[in-house]
Amino acid sequence: MAMARGMTDSRAKRKSRRDAALTPPQPDWQRFSNPFPPLTVLDNDGLARIDDTALKILEELGLQFQNPEALDIMQAHGAEVDRESAMVRMDRGLVREMVAKAPTSFTLHARNPDRNVTIGGNWVNFAPVAGPPFVSDLDLGRRPGTFADQCNLIRLHQSLNVLHLAGAAPVEATDLPAESRHLDFYEAQITLTDRAWNARAIGSERVEDALEMVALARGRTREQLIDEPSLLTVINVNSPRIVDNELLAGLMAMTRNGQGIIVTPFTLAGAMSPVTIAGALAQQTAEAMGVIAFSQMLRPGAPVIMGGFTSNVDMKSGAPAFGTPEYVQAVIAGGQIARRWGLPYRSSNVNSSNVVDAQAAAESMMSLWASIMSHANLVNHAVGWLEGGLTASLEKSVLDAELIGSMRAWMRPLEVDDDSLAFEAIAETPPGAHFFGNAHTMARYQTAFHSPMLADLRPFETWAEDGAHTATDRANRLAKTLLQSYQAPPLEIAVRDAVSDYVARRKAQTNAH
């Protein structure tokens, strides 16, 4: 400690250079458009039957909207509302008419305009893990998340170039008061990252705070924000068929202000939805379209994303299972359903493993291949999610960034031209010789191949002498290196102070309650 405090300027510079040298290779931040046609698991008939069942659910069974104002609005638009049960039934004409008002694509604005992204089309955007109560790393194990952990994860994710968005809270700050921790989180997102982030839409007040703060961060008026969506939020349906009061309040605040909602039913097949994937998808579609239709009654053209989260439970334990074959089917089918309705689509990189091991990697690969090949426009939990979403893992964040990097790299165009066909290089290399030293190789070898940041490609003996570290061990070291070399993105001091003042003022009000 004494040494660190006594470190001279030139030593600090040397350390900074050393850290930079240790920084793992990463491709530059860039938008990602999937060049392949989407995979499909449903034929037109299957797709039509799922939609038909979804519409029948909305017409005959209905959804429970636990918010009186929402009931008023839906009734005014022609839905059949039962006040006592809060059940809302909509005929298919009304559902289709309303959902058709939603945009097929929209721009999401970040405080750094270079980080604006398009949600829709063939664009695939990655956002980090959101919502776990626990955080985990190899050094301290699994423990409840704190605000310090939350900030650390935000820094780590900002350092990962494959991520397009900053998303929602990567871990709960369980050491902060529940009523004001969203303010600390918003401030952390604004100061530690320059990418777009999510409001917390439990009630309208937290959305109001997000709107005020993102307006400050982006130098826009509240009026301007309406036409420049700058926030997302996930609106989960409490499957089966309940839309919660507080979430509806949040939804209304977001949508009336032109901000994006991701409507995501939690249709675990065998628990909160039928045990069959087709049935779970029909219910998912009904729940999503019911809520999306409502959003378009509030504000026609308001940005929405159809969320797919259908997976299965483990029928032995009743526990949710993720990254399963059924999840892959549901993700791919969900993409087809979203495209049929003309909506952007959200999926996730999920797994059930309790530890960053081969199971975690395998299940994540299933989730990622499915998400990317389904043309999900937003992949939430793209890095760091562990244990069915109960834990945010630092090592998993690094591992997942590696997986996403590999996926993006193989989808680059395979160049075929005279130069890449390399007939001359082959002609110059006699049978049995090698290509290491020839001019064609020398001119290209530094950029010819994707550089992984986590894979260890060294021979066994070299690897063993160096400590025989697993990918998870190495991810731990990489996470530390990334955090050491992290630099906060530039932010005007005036903006930082205005945000900070806003938080202080609002906390004083909150504590006065």
Next chain:
Amino acid sequence: MAMARGMTDSRAKRKSRRDAALTPPQPDWQRFSNPFPPLTVLDNDGLARIDDTALKILEELGLQFQNPEALDIMQAHGAEVDRESAMVRMDRGLVREMVAKAPTSFTLHARNPDRNVTIGGNWVNFAPVAGPPFVSDLDLGRRPGTFADQCNLIRLHQSLNVLHLAGAAPVEATDLPAESRHLDFYEAQITLTDRAWNARAIGSERVEDALEMVALARGRTREQLIDEPSLLTVINVNSPRIVDNELLAGLMAMTRNGQGIIVTPFTLAGAMSPVTIAGALAQQTAEAMGVIAFSQMLRPGAPVIMGGFTSNVDMKSGAPAFGTPEYVQAVIAGGQIARRWGLPYRSSNVNSSNVVDAQAAAESMMSLWASIMSHANLVNHAVGWLEGGLTASLEKSVLDAELIGSMRAWMRPLEVDDDSLAFEAIAETPPGAHFFGNAHTMARYQTAFHSPMLADLRPFETWAEDGAHTATDRANRLAKTLLQSYQAPPLEIAVRDAVSDYVARRKAQTNAH
């Protein structure tokens, strides 16, 4: 030991029942046809240009065939042969004419006819790791393979229902004399497995032994075998552009006897082929088509498989890298090239990791998705390969079987009918209730979802109290369970004795040399 020896019959039965109960869930053995269209990374122009360059390599540069008899045969068929350099040049008409004689598809016969498989079309067949000098498990670590290890791996692989073939030696038996160990291996394949296996095609003698022994095992004459391919072997090209003398002798013995060869150039981009994937593919195609053309001069219609093994080297260390983005591209492009030539296609499940960790799983998933989506008809090294092929791992065998099981499960048809759409079940389940107990769930839950054998889906606390075992730990236990409950497939005693006599006789001859 005394207890084990003294175990009574009823205790042995109880133990056997207990072992059966411990046996992990596996789908029954079945053939696997990919229901999806193949993925493609090349457009028609790119594909045509790679082929054109490959043909130009064969026409203008040629391949070195290090076997005088092969040179005679090729010259007799119109190839331009330089005796001094052993270089063979073929014009594109000759190459196309010869390759066109190869079958697009063939049946490979196993000693158990229920294990016969089709190599071609949309069929995907999985064969285990082949060839490593080292074996590894968590108990004993990494060490040179012995015959006991080889037999253990054959038993383990026979226990894995996802594998269609027994393949080549899963690890070298380095404790046996090099000149006769192929006999022990063949006998092990015949007695420990009922699936089709590979001859060792280094020289013609080992092929002769395989033919004699497979004839005994299958109760066929040598003449009958010619029309019933019962053996495969890999013919590697020593890239760039050398076809080895002993391998050519093996190839000739296989092909003249109607057995299947897998012609696989070893085109590591940046080392044995150009640093560009297009160039590596052009060279791979030239080398494969040159050798395949030769095989059809020997015996028109002889079964051949085009092997793709193109990957890249790690340009930092020069070490081969597997399961990389470039590997994925090469595998998918290879499938397109094979289909263009009307040939069955072989790929592999490869990775570079030194240990069964998240890197191993991630790279294997890249390899498997690419292989399966490319419609590889044969996936070699489908289970157990580690460390770039230097090690056969027991835990990796179990992990890979899990990955293949998951892949096959998601590719099952997604059923959409009244029953699976489950409108009634949804109608019967009030908002906020659950589906666990309802009739639709109860009637289906036992078979609704794929049962993984390795994934641990239990909550963190349960998993932690049970020892916090990683997937690799659990794979170790599963491998032991599978080996404990292994039962040799039925084999007539007369056949077993005839095979055993043949081996004894041949060993006596070999030792007499």
